[in-house]
Each structure stands twice: as C-alpha cells, then as structure tokens.
Amino acid sequence: xxxxxxxxxxVKFPTRQGTFDxxxxxxxxxxxxxxxxxxxxxxxxxxxxxxxxxxxxxxGMVEADRIALEGRNLLDLPERDMRKVRGQDISMVMQxxxxxxxxxxxIGEQLIEAYQLHNxxxxxxxxxxxxxxxxxxxxxxxxxxxxxxxxxxxxxxxQRIMIAMMLIPNPKILIAxxxxxxxxVSVQRQILSIIDDLVRDRGMGLIFISHDLNLVSEFCDRxxxxxxxxxxxVCDAANLHDAKHPYTRGLLNSLPRLDAPRKYLDVLQRxxxxxxxxxxxxxx
Amino acid sequence: MSMLDVEDLxxxxxxxxxxxxxxxxxxxxxxxxxxxxxxxxxxxxxxxxxxxxTGLARNWSGRISIxxxxxxxxxxxxxxxxxxxxxxxxxxxxxxxxHTVDQVLGETLHLHGFRDIDARVAKLLDDVxxxxxxxxxxxxxxxxxxxxxxxxxxxxxGEPDILLLxxxxxxxxVSVQAEILNLLxxxxxxxxxxxxxxxxxxxxxxHMCDRLAVMKDGEVVEIMGxxxxxxxxxxxPYSAALLEASVVG
Numbered sequence: 001x002x003x004x005x006x007x008x009x010x011v012k013f014p015t016r017q018g019t020f021d022x023x024x025x026x027x028x029x030x031x032x033x034x035x036x037x038x039x040x041x042x043x044x045x046x047x048x049x050x051x052x053x054x055x056x057x058x059x060g061m062v063e064a065d066r067i068a069l070e071g072r073n074l075l076d077l078p079e080r081d082m083r084k085v086r087g088q089d090i091s092m093v094m095q096x097x098x099x100x101x102x103x104x105x106x107i108g109e110q111l112i113e114a115y116q117l118h119n120x121x122x123x124x125x126x127x128x129x130x131x132x133x134x135x136x137x138x139x140x141x142x143x144x145x146x147x148x149x150x151x152x153x154x155x156x157x158x159q160r161i162m163i164a165m166m167l168i169p170n171p172k173i174l175i176a177x178x179x180x181x182x183x184x185v186s187v188q189r190q191i192l193s194i195i196d197d198l199v200r201d202r203g204m205g206l207i208f209i210s211h212d213l214n215l216v217s218e219f220c221d222r223x224x225x226x227x228x229x230x231x232x233x234v235c236d237a238a239n240l241h242d243a244k245h246p247y248t249r250g251l252l253n254s255l256p257r258l259d260a261p262r263k264y265l266d267v268l269q270r271x272x273x274x275x276x277x278x279x280x281x282x283x284x
Numbered sequence: 285m286s287m288l289d290v291e292d293l294x295x296x297x298x299x300x301x302x303x304x305x306x307x308x309x310x311x312x313x314x315x316x317x318x319x320x321x322x323x324x325x326x327x328x329x330x331x332x333x334x335x336x337x338t339g340l341a342r343n344w345s346g347r348i349s350i351x352x353x354x355x356x357x358x359x360x361x362x363x364x365x366x367x368x369x370x371x372x373x374x375x376x377x378x379x380x381x382x383h384t385v386d387q388v389l390g391e392t393l394h395l396h397g398f399r400d401i402d403a404r405v406a407k408l409l410d411d412v413x414x415x416x417x418x419x420x421x422x423x424x425x426x427x428x429x430x431x432x433x434x435x436x437x438x439x440x441x442g443e444p445d446i447l448l449l450x451x452x453x454x455x456x457x458v459s460v461q462a463e464i465l466n467l468l469x470x471x472x473x474x475x476x477x478x479x480x481x482x483x484x485x486x487x488x489x490x491h492m493c494d495r496l497a498v499m500k501d502g503e504v505v506e507i508m509g510x511x512x513x514x515x516x517x518x519x520x521p522y523s524a525a526l527l528e529a530s531v532v533g
Contacts, residue, residue, distance in 0.1 A: 185530045189529050251458055254459045256465065
C-alpha cells in the first residue's frame with residue numbers, strides 16, 4: 001500500500017544569480033518499506049526530506065504536482081493542519097542530536113512535552129509513555145536519563161532519545177536524515193537495528209537519507225540515487241553493487257575496500273549529461 | 285630506524301576529582317617512510333595522542349621521540365615544526381575565513397623562515413593539485429575537498445618528514461575522499477613522508493597504512509599489520525568486534 005506519493009517535486013531558492021534548483025522534478029512513492037536516498041552533499045537528498053514536511057524556509061520554495069499522504073495532498077493543507085501532520089503522521093530524525101534536543105530542558109521534560117502536544121492525558125501517563133519509548137530504544141536506566149540534560153548524554157544516547165521522542169505520537173512515516181553519521185561505527189549498528197525493529201514492528205514507512213552507499217545497501221529495501229537534484233537511478237538495495245548508472249558505479253568504485261587493496265582509488269569522472277538527463281520515476 | 289617513538293604515554297585532562305585519563309600507557313613506534321593508523325571509537329584517545337605529540341595537550345608523561353630526539357612538556361621548537369606537521373579533520377574550521385589561500389600559505393612559509401615565498405606558494409598549490417587560479421580565493425570560495433588540499437599544502441610548507449593526519453577525509457564525500465587519499469599517496473611517494481593517520485574508518489586506514497593500533501578507553505589494545513586487518517585475524521576481542529561492525533557484507 002502506498003503511504004506517500006510525491007509527484008514532480010521541485011525545491012527552488014532565488015539567488016542573485018537567478019533561481020537555484022536544489023531538487024528538480026522528482027517523483028517517487030513510499031509504501032511500508034525502507035527507502036534509501038543516497039547522493040553526495042548538494043545532491044538534494046536532505047532538501048527532499050524537508051520538502052515533504054514543508055520545512056523549507058523562505059525564500060526557498062517547494063513546488064510539486066502532488067505530495068500525497070495516504071491520498072491527502074499535503075500541499076493544500078493550511079499551516080495549522082500541517083503542524084499536526086508533522087510528528088503525528090510523519091516524523092523526522094536529524095543528523096546530530098546535539099542540535100535537535102533542547103539544551104536547557106531535561107530529557108524527561110522534553111519527552112513529556114512531546115506526548116502532551118499530541119495526546120490528552122495526565123503527566124503520569126505521559127511519563128509512563130516516555131519510559132516505554134525509552135525501553136523501545138534500549139535505554140534501561142530510565143530514571144537517570146529522564147532527569148538528565150542533553151549534554152550529559154553521549155551521541156549514541158542522544159540519537160536514541162531523539163528516536164524515542166519521534167515515536168511517541170506513533171507516526172506512519174519516519175524520515176531519518178543521516179541519523180548515524182555523527183556516531184561511531186559500533187553505535188551506528190545499534191541505532192540502525194533499533195530503527196529497523198521499530199519500522200518492522202509498527203509497519204511504518206522509512207525514508208533513510210544517507211551518503212553512505214554500503215550502509216544503505218545493507219539496511220534498505222529500495223534505493224534512489226540522486227545527482228544534482230534529480231533521481232539518476234532506482235534499484236533494489238540488495239543489488240546496489242550491480243548498479244548500472246556511471247555515477248553510482250563511480251561512487252561505489254571510489255570507496256576503499258579492505259578485501260581489494262590497490263594503490264590508487266578510482267576518481268569519479270563527472271559527466272554533464274548526468275545532470276541534464278530527465279529524472280527517473282521512482283513510483284511503484 | 286624509527287621516526288616516531290611513543291613509549292608509555294599517558295595524557296590527562298583536569299586534575300583531582302575531575303581528572304580524566306585520556307590516554308593510558310600507550311606505546312608504539314613508526315619507522316621512517318611507514319604509514320601508521322590509529323583507530324578506535326570517539327573518546328578512545330586516538331586524536332589525543334596526536335595532540336600530545338604536537339604539544340596541543342599539555343599534560344602528558346612518558347616518552348615521545350622524533351627521529352631520536354626526545355620531546356618534553358608542551359613547548360616545541362622551530363625545528364620540531366619543520367619535521368612534524370598536522371592536518372585536521374574539519375577543513376571548514378581549520379582555515380582562517382578572512383585570509384586568502386595566498387595569505388595562509390605565505391604566512392606559514394614566512395614563519396618557517398623561507399625567502400622565496402612567491403615561488404614556493406605556486407609550487408605548493410601545484411603539488412596539491414590546485415594550481416595558481418585558486419591562489420587569491422577565500423576559504424568560502426572553495427569546496428570541502430579544495431580546502432583540505434589547502435590545509436595539506438600548509439602542512440607541507442615547512443617540508444616536514446612526518447604528517448599527522450587527524451581524520452583527514454571524514455568530513456568529505458566519498459568521491460572527494462578518493463581524490464584526497466590519492467593525493468596523500470602521491471605526496472608520500474614524492475617526499476618520502478611518514479604518516480600517522482587517525483580514523484574511525486577501517487577501510488580508509490586499511491587503504492593507506494602498513495600497520496595500525498586499535499585503541500579503546502585510552503589504551504592501545506592491539507597493534508597489527510594491515511594484512512591481519514584484511515584477513516580478519518584480529519586477536520583482541522574488541523578489535524575483532526570493531527572490524528565486524530565496520531565491514532559490510
């Protein structure tokens with residue numbers, strides 16, 4: 001079943017040199033699956049995630065024929081209703097928990113606030129839910145964590161707390177924008193398996209935005225590869241290593257590999273034609 | 285012959301109750317022309333070792349010697365900086381935002397006591413693959429990879445023998461990472477450099493280094509050759525686990 005359908009999405013920024021198109025007419029759909037979006041910095045992958053939630057700041061502009069959440073066009077919603085969609089229907093986890101948590105509120109207060117924004121209910125119920133969510137992200141010592149401030153938490157803990165907070169309103173879609181890039185490899189695995197379990201257990205749709213091809217191929221079901229604001233290729237994550245597009249191939253070949261040592265790494269030779277080719281339709 | 289000798293190195297921050305032991309009796313040697321990797325999670329003390337060598341971390345005990353000459357305290361003389369230079373992780377933060385590339389390199393060359401600064405700036409830019417047209421640009425007019433090239437040029441200005449590389453490519457895209465790693469490979473060959481490279485990316489260390497030390501909680505738990513890394517023959521359970529977590533498949 002299709003949860004989200006995006007048709008002909010553009011993100012534009014007016015500059016002194018004319019309009020800059022960060023995202024140029026992409027179309028894709030999301031079911032109850034794990035969809036990866038990969039690309040280099042500047043490819044428009046983060047802008048795509050933010051545009052879905054209408055989080056592009058002015059003077060940036062979002063244009064699309066349709067951004068439909070279960071058939072409802074989000075572009076027509078007034079800002080009031082859009083605020084309900086954010087969090088309740090679609091949640092977002094950003095890259096660095098240090099910048100996403102409020103530094104002057106305890107974690108408990110922030111979790112309770114997140115609950116009370118979306119639910120009526122007593123503080124005790126809110127606290128109970130907060131504890132359940134911390135459990136869901138494998139945080140065991142609730143009491144200490146609820147009393148703590150964000151700076152007292154490590155990066156991995158902070159990111160788990162962010163995920164716990166996003167889960168409180170029980171959203172249908174989770175957009176994770178580089179959720180593990182600021183974390184160590186060993187912690188990265190834990191966070192990914194937590195997200196994975198949650199997506200599977202709750203039947204959520206996941207949009208996983210990353211620059212890390214290996215991570216995406218291992219963790220997602222389907223992958224969109226973005227270049228210069230367009231989708232250049234769509235493939236099954238399991239077959240990412242057999243990707244056809246020269247850009248995808250170039251990215252894969254530029255990675256150092258432990259099992260295939262060589263003196264020089266391949267350098268990506270960019271072709272202007274990639275940016276001009278029409279965007280691949282990634283609707284299923 | 286060993287170029288860098290670290291023996292029983294301890295580094296700590298704060299004192300009394302707030303004392304944090306960042307590095308605990310770490311020992312390793314790096315031969316001339318060798319590339320040595322330091323890997324571990326954040327907080328394991330790998331960058332702190334580089335900072336102690338360069339005098340940026342003041343409180344340390346043990347023995348550090350460069351090319352046979354022992355270092356002491358946090359003060360380093362001019363000849364040290366002509367032998368050892370460091371490249372930092374974040375190319376956005378390590379260049380002065382209001383100095384042009386020319387000023388950055390010119391000032392560095394002046395401090396190293398060179399006279400023919402003009403010719404040397406041109407040569408340095410050439411060596412790192414930037415060329416003269418980047419000479420009068422400000423950092424904000426450069427991409428991340430170009431900035432890291434400037435940072436590498438600055439490190440090379442004093443013609444050092446040892447480069448300390450602190451996560452030199454972790455802020456860059458993979459395609460740009462490949463360019464920078466290739467550049468470092470070329471420079472190492474051309475100038476017979478000795479590298480000490482800190483990274484959390486085992487594939488990058490495996491690509492660049494001959495040997496590596498795995499660190500955990502300030503201690504070196506294992507030193508291995510790159511073949512051991514490639515064949516997954518790490519002995520210490522922590523390094524085996526780290527390897528397991530990093531390798532995709």
